[in-house]
Amino acid sequence: MKTCLVVDDSSVIRKVARRILESLDFKIVEAEDGEQALDACRQQLPEAILLDWNMPKMDGYEFLRMLRRMPGGDKPKVVFCTTENDVAHIARALHAGANEYIMKPFDKEIVEAKFQEVGLI
Amino acid sequence: MTPEDFDYLRKMLRERSGLVLSVDKQYLAESRLLPLARRHGFASVGELVAQLKMPSCTLATEVVDAMTTNETFFFRDKIPFELLRDSVMPALLAARSHTKRVRIWCTAASTGQEPYSIAMTLREMGARLAGFQVDILATDLVVGALDRARNGLYTQFEVQRGLPIQLLIKYFTKVGEMWQIAPELRAMVQFRPLNLLYDFSTLGLFDLVFCRNVLIYFDQSTKVSVLDRIARQMPDDGFLILGAAETVVGLTEAFTPHPDKRGLYRPSNAGAPARLGAPKLAVRA
Structure with a gap:
């Protein structure tokens, strides 16, 4: 079973994402911000990361840049999941090493399609 | 009622x-x-x-x-577009090296996601298509769907179903809350209303026909009629791509399933098969 780290400061979003991803057979680890997410990655790198952009302490963009510099940090497939839905943000995310990008609001169909796109399903 | x-x-x-x-x-x-x-x-x-x-x-x-069901999304089922890029287009580019022209017909275009997925696939092939004219005709029974297709405007939900994010930012522009496909891609596709039940012999010949997820709504005799008439609009070395739940087997002998590529069919009277890249792709003459 693959592990997905869900990083979002909203407990509601984390709950929705967990429900969707568990139905797609993922084991879920949660983090509320970039710092917690980095701690989780230092303990064990997940196969997938569903990542919000705007969060307190450390945002998703900064987390991604640090993750990609960690040993083995190039391995997890990172799918941004954010309300930032303009070309400039998407381009920045891809440049920083994101594999896919979900624009909120999302549903199971979109998450499934994006995870398929990057070979996680 | x-x-x-x-x-x-x-x-x-x-x-x-x-x-x-x-x-x-x-x-x-x-x-x-x-x-x-x-x-x-x-x-x-x-x-x-x-x-x-x-x-x-x-x-x-x-x-x-x-x-009418207009369910569609970009790069639906993915495999047909990989076939287009890796098998069909290389074969057609070799076979049409003199005429430098390839004609593609998308028979049930709905709101345009399929023909635009074809157009994006071709664009991504880049220099390999240099010097070729590729025409894409996209038809559908539903006029309202075609109007939407021509505008090329899609909701945020629609552009997140099947469309890789790199292609979204490469070929689409954000217009308010919608996303619009680039004018150069819109220009690659000609949209036209068409009822597959009626005569379409005036459309001319097509090297490749996408007829996906439309036959499933027809009865047996209509499926046979449509397939046989499509076969007459194709050269012997043409290609037909059907939907994942569709086949010609048991319906008509006008087409033969490709031995290795699910969903890909060749006209059965192919006397001189197009030169395909890999030997295993060679079709039965």
Whole structure:
């Protein structure tokens, strides 16, 4: 079973994402911000990361840049999941090493399609 | 709606669009036609059907449109577009090296996601298409769907179904809350209303025909008729791509399934198969 780290400061979003991803057979680890997410990655790198952009302490963009510099940090497939839905943000995310990008609001169909796109399903 | 009304509706849909509505689908007709009935001031679907029976009624097209499934998304099923890029186009580019022209027909284009996925696939092939003219004709029964297709405007939800994010930012522009496909891609596709039940021999020959997820709505004899007439619009070394749940097997001998590539078919009378890249792709002559 693959592990997905869900990083979002909203407990509601984390709950929705967990429900969707568990139905797609993922084991879920949660983090509320970039710092917690980095701690989780230092303990064990997940196969997938569903990542919000705007969060307190450390945002998703900064987390991604640090993750990609960690040993083995190039391995997890990172799918941004954010309300930032303009070309400039998407381009920045891809440049920083994101594999896919979900624009909120999302549903199971979109998450499934994006995870398929990057070979996680 | 009475059982008699439903029978009348089923017959009308079959005659006009080929759509086969089974007897247990009355709920579907009710749910899809009630908004249309209300829009035209009828209290029920039964009243709408009563109006349809009048010789002067002009609502039949709207009823067919409402009953037709327009479900589609970008790069649906993925494999057909990989076939297009890796097998079909390389073979056609080699076979058409003198004419430098390839014609593609998308028979059930709906709101445009399939023909634009074809256009994006071709664009991504880059220099390999240099010097070639590739025409994409996209047809559909539903005029309203084609209007949307021509505009090339899609919701945030639609551009997140099947479309890789790199292609979204490469080929689309954000217009308010919508995303619009680039003018150069819109220019690659010609949209045109067409009913597959009627003669389409004037369209000319096509090297590749996408006929996906439309045959499933037809009865056996309509499927055979459509496939046989498509075969007549193709050169011997052409290609046909059907939907994942569709086949020619048991329907017609006009096409032969490709031995290795699911969903890909060649005209059976292919005397001189196009030169395909890998030997295992060679088709039966």
